[in-house]
Amino acid sequence: MCFARLNTSNKAQEVATHTQHTHTHAQMACTVEEMDSEQKVVGESVPLKTSLLERGAKALQSLTPIHNFQQHVCTWAKYSHDMKRAIETHHYVTRLNEDFLQCAVFDSDGTNARLLGVEYIISYKIFSALPEEERKLWHSHLYEIKHGLWINPGVPEALQRSELEKLAGTYGKFWCTWQSDRGDKIPLGLPVLMMSPQESSPGLISEEAIRARDKRYDVSSTYLAQTRADIDVGLGAVHPSADHWKKNGKGFVIELKEVDMVKGSM
Amino acid sequence: MAASGPGPVFQSQDIPGEPKKTSTVVLEKTAGLLQSFKPIASIHAHLCAFHFYAYDLGRQVEAHHFCTHMSEDVHQCLIFDTPKKDARLIGIEYIVTEKVFLSLPEDEKRLWHSHEYEVKSGVLFMPGLPSVAEKAQMKHLAKTYGKVFHFWQIDKGDTIPLGLPQLMMALTADGQLNPQLGKDVEERFHISFAENRKQRADLEGPDKGIHPSANPWLQGKGLVPEVLEVECVRNAADSSQTSSEL
Numbered sequence: 001m002c003f004a005r006l007n008t009s010n011k012a013q014e015v016a017t018h019t020q021h022t023h024t025h026a027q028m029a030c031t032v033e034e035m036d037s038e039q040k041v042v043g044e045s046v047p048l049k050t051s052l053l054e055r056g057a058k059a060l061q062s063l064t065p066i067h068n069f070q071q072h073v074c075t076w077a078k079y080s081h082d083m084k085r086a087i088e089t090h091h092y093v094t095r096l097n098e099d100f101l102q103c104a105v106f107d108s109d110g111t112n113a114r115l116l117g118v119e120y121i122i123s124y125k126i127f128s129a130l131p132e133e134e135r136k137l138w139h140s141h142l143y144e145i146k147h148g149l150w151i152n153p154g155v156p157e158a159l160q161r162s163e164l165e166k167l168a169g170t171y172g173k174f175w176c177t178w179q180s181d182r183g184d185k186i187p188l189g190l191p192v193l194m195m196s197p198q199e200s201s202p203g204l205i206s207e208e209a210i211r212a213r214d215k216r217y218d219v220s221s222t223y224l225a226q227t228r229a230d231i232d233v234g235l236g237a238v239h240p241s242a243d244h245w246k247k248n249g250k251g252f253v254i255e256l257k258e259v260d261m262v263k264g265s266m
Numbered sequence: 267m268a269a270s271g272p273g274p275v276f277q278s279q280d281i282p283g284e285p286k287k288t289s290t291v292v293l294e295k296t297a298g299l300l301q302s303f304k305p306i307a308s309i310h311a312h313l314c315a316f317h318f319y320a321y322d323l324g325r326q327v328e329a330h331h332f333c334t335h336m337s338e339d340v341h342q343c344l345i346f347d348t349p350k351k352d353a354r355l356i357g358i359e360y361i362v363t364e365k366v367f368l369s370l371p372e373d374e375k376r377l378w379h380s381h382e383y384e385v386k387s388g389v390l391f392m393p394g395l396p397s398v399a400e401k402a403q404m405k406h407l408a409k410t411y412g413k414v415f416h417f418w419q420i421d422k423g424d425t426i427p428l429g430l431p432q433l434m435m436a437l438t439a440d441g442q443l444n445p446q447l448g449k450d451v452e453e454r455f456h457i458s459f460a461e462n463r464k465q466r467a468d469l470e471g472p473d474k475g476i477h478p479s480a481n482p483w484l485q486g487k488g489l490v491p492e493v494l495e496v497e498c499v500r501n502a503a504d505s506s507q508t509s510s511e512l
Binding site: 041042043044045046047050051053054055056057058060061062063064065066067068069070071072080081082083084090092094095096097098099100102103104106108109110111112113114115117118120122123125126129130134137152153154155156159160162163173175177178186187188189190191193195202245249250251252253254255256257258259260261262263 | 281282283284285286287289290293294295296297298300301302303304305306307308309310311312320321322323324330332334335336337338339340342343344346348349350351352353354355357358360362363366370374377392393394395399400402403413415417418426427428429430431433483486487488489490491492493494495496497498499500
């Protein structure tokens with residue numbers, strides 16, 4: 001009961017916050033969340049009284065950095081240490097300059113989406129200047145953009161085209177902090193490094209997953225791939241230092257080493 | 267100003283690259299109007315606090331949290347270096363109630379920190395909110411535990427996010443906070459930690475006390491991240507062990 005009310009009032013709040021939104025056909029399509037009623041986070045729903053208090057407090061604060069998310073991107077990512085596992089991702093993107101973007105990544109586009117991690121996106125110019133050890137942690141975006149996996153739900157392709165041309169030549173570093181695909185109802189463990197969809201196994205995304213996503217947003221990845229076939233990132237091939245697994249079939253895991261705590265020069 | 271000095275020293279032009287073109291800005295705004303941003307709209311609170319690296323108390327970072335209350339027991343937060351428009355997204359924090367924390371495996375508990383001191387001392391605050399408006403949230407927070415990772419070591423002067431995710435910790439007692447950093451924050455946000463402390467004198471920490479497995483650095487154990495190469499494709503037998511690795 002509380003859950004249903006929370007959704008409704010959140011929706012009203014979202015409309016109030018983004019009053020200029022035009023509701024396109026894609027937006028009217030069912031969100032991932034609405035389709036799936038399984039409990040995804042440990043704990044009872046936030047009681048209405050708490051939610052109202054929070055809403056009141058929110059009105060007194062200016063959440064400026066949050067208003068700087070300008071794009072919603074839907075695509076996929078794969079676990080670098082277990083590339084049979086893919087997740088559909090919802091990136092909320094802020095472009096800080098022509099060469100750098102930062103993304104909050106969620107597992108759905110709904111009100112109760114789980115925060116899965118952070119991805120940073122950089123241009124070829126910045127990527128090629130990085131030390132080799134750093135480059136190993138980054139992945140390319142050319143394949144997923146050219147093949148229509150990467151979409152901006154609700155935005156006509158023509159309007160998105162120039163941004164896609166820029167992003168097609170970029171590189172991303174994505175740390176995932178909540179492995180919700182394995183059923184974790186709270187975020188456990190250390191961050192894991194993610195990789196991007198690529199043209200060969202184990203970088204492929206299943207046809208079934210693509211079809212389901214396309215149906216939900218009323219798009220066709222196949223059609224988008226055709227219209228994007230002429231995207232040219234100028235430098236030809238993807239930088240050989242990205243997508244490390246292609247070289248030697250290896251991914252990465254993070255571990256923690258115990259050291260003596262530095263108590264500081266206080 | 268040295269990267270280790272108090273207060274944000276960052277200018278947006280510090281990030282390498284060309285400034286945004288007018289055409290980029292216009293297209294962004296136009297396209298953005300056509301999209302839905304529900305997970306972002308769910309973010310309801312701004313909290314300011316301090317984190318330090320899980321291996322070095324001296325490296326302290328002002329952390330602006332933008333939080334969503336997911337369930338009675340869980341919050342998720344995006345962490346920025348400032349509350350301004352061009353703020354850098356530097357990390358993530360998850361916050362859970364005592365009940366959830368106590369249910370975690372021991373190996374997991376050591377990644378988490380307690381919030382009692384930050385709340386009761388007044389150094390954690392919600393910019394723009396009078397004490398009375400933030401009281402209910404402070405009362406809840408004082409009993410919770412958090413897990414924070416930073417991906418961008420701005421205090422080192424990194425102009426882009428380099429390297430590995432850093433486990434961070436939070437303050438647990440008087441005398442830990444860099445006085446200059448604290449004073450700088452008080453001045454910039456026109457607040458007084460001492461005043462906050464007075465207002466929150468009646469708040470209590472976790473019912474069962476702070477668990478000894480949280481805040482591992484208090485036992486002198488610093489935790490530094492390392493990266494290992496592993497096979498990127500696991501066979502069926504390996505996949506089932508994924509969660510125990512972590």
